[in-house]
Amino acid sequence: MKKIKSIALFTLALGLFACGEETKTSEESTTATTAEVPADDYKGMEIVNLATYGIDAEMYIADATKGKQEFRTTEWESLEIEVGKKYGIELVPFGLSVAEKKEELAGDLVYTIEYLEDTPSKIIYKKIIANNDIEEIHFLVNVDINGEPHTIKSLNKNYNEKAIQKMAMSAESLSVKNPA
Numbered sequence: 001m002k003k004i005k006s007i008a009l010f011t012l013a014l015g016l017f018a019c020g021e022e023t024k025t026s027e028e029s030t031t032a033t034t035a036e037v038p039a040d041d042y043k044g045m046e047i048v049n050l051a052t053y054g055i056d057a058e059m060y061i062a063d064a065t066k067g068k069q070e071f072r073t074t075e076w077e078s079l080e081i082e083v084g085k086k087y088g089i090e091l092v093p094f095g096l097s098v099a100e101k102k103e104e105l106a107g108d109l110v111y112t113i114e115y116l117e118d119t120p121s122k123i124i125y126k127k128i129i130a131n132n133d134i135e136e137i138h139f140l141v142n143v144d145i146n147g148e149p150h151t152i153k154s155l156n157k158n159y160n161e162k163a164i165q166k167m168a169m170s171a172e173s174l175s176v177k178n179p180a
Contacts, residue, residue, distance in 0.1 A: 041169060051177060053079045055091060057145050059174040062087040062166070080155065086163045088155035089171060095151025098123050101140050111136075116161070117168075124168055137164045141171040150174070 045060040053073060061069070067084020074080060078092040096104065098120060105113045111127035116137070118124075124139045137160070140153045152171035154164060 042173075045166075045170065047173075049177060050079065050091075055079060055145065055150075056177050057174050058177050060170050061089075062170070082155070086159060087167060087170075088157055088159070089167050090153055090155055091174075092151040092153065094149055095142075095153070096140070097142055097149070097151075098140060122168060122172065124164060137161050139164050139168040139171070141168060141174075143171070143174045145174070145176055 042060050044063055044066060046063040047058050048061050049058045050056075053071060054077075061081055062083035064083070066087060070080075070082045072080045072082075074090075076092075078090050078095075080088070080090045082088045098118075101123065105111075105125065105127075108127070111129060114126040114128060116124045116126060117139075121143070122139065122141045124137070127136045127138065128134070136158050138154045138156075140151060143150050143152060152174060154167055159167070
């Protein structure tokens with residue numbers, strides 16, 4: 001009888017230990033997902049539905065506390081979004097891929113290019129004119145919306161690196177609103 005109690009107690013302890021490990025793994029998994037894009041990173045941003053502008057998607061942009069939110073469609077059917085003076089992006093249907101943009105930048109005779117971040121779907125780069133202390137930081141992100149490639153890039157204005165990082169994160173938040 002003592003042996004059965006010992007085996008039962010051992011089995012119960014083993015079961016509880018295994019459940020505890022599963023919970024820990026689950027927590028680690030949640031933490032890893034949260035660590036990729038913590039909610040705090042979207043502080044000062046709000047999600048916007050872009051269907052009004054012919055894009056069946058939504059994305060985080062700087063909220064109205066950062067300045068006036070302006071949405072402009074261009075003659076070439078892109079969408080420019082500006083919020084105040086520190087947020088300006090353009091969504092371009094069928095825009096340049098990262099490889100095409102890097103090729104374009106390589107041919108620039110005025111600026112030296114330094115890549116701060118370089119992945120197959122995103123680049124953040126600094127354009128530098130060395131002797132004049134002139135620097136510009138820009139980004140380009142490629143996203144598919146219902147199978148159609150879109151490029152999201154910074155407007156051709158001078159933003160600081162922190163603003164560019166936030167805009168690139170915003171661009172990466174673009175997701176299909178109603179999947180086809």
